[in-house]
Amino acid sequence: GAVVSQHPSWVICKSGTSVKIECRSLDFQATTMFWYRQFPKQSLMLMATSNEGSKATYEQGVEKDKFLINHASLTLSTLTVTSAHPEDSSFYICSARGVLRLNEKLFFGSGTQLSVL
């Protein structure tokens, strides 16, 4: 099946620093990638939709200047959390849409646990 690789799996950083998370589709081209945020025992909340070669579309309430998304190629999207604060601590998950047969399915990365001290 399709594989999405997300790196790093966990990161601890100091308040005020920036953290970059990478999401790669390993065996298919992903024109669209999605970034989610998940708090403990809560569901996935869509943060933004990333389209290759264009600006990301952010969901209401998500600060685009704080969560920078770059989708420079058909296999790589990055999320940079700028000037991180403790309230940004969360589980971040990416997903990529591939075209399989006549349906498009979403495959998820393994997630990144961010802890901001």
Place this chain on the structure above:
Amino acid sequence: QKEVEQDPGPLSVPEGAIVSLNCTYSNSAFQYFMWYRQYSRKGPELLMYTYSSGNKEDGRFTAQVDKSSKYISLFIRDSQPSDSATYLCAIEAGKLTFGQGTILTVHP
């Protein structure tokens, strides 16, 4: 009203039991219906994918969709301790909307 409602549980069953997980949704434009399984601190894994009313079976898992009632279900037969995880329904109409997730524990 949330677009997708899912009972968060937690749900605890003995090994071998039949598990029933359910979601309701409000938007009749939703076209695709999915169930994901998520282990702690991992990304969701796609279990079932369907787009029409009726039943779809895959091994011990059966997904059921009733578009007239806006109701979807996932049944797990002969549940195993390894099935212990959070199960998320997800419904799509352009973008994916997740239910809250149901925490399932299958005890030996």
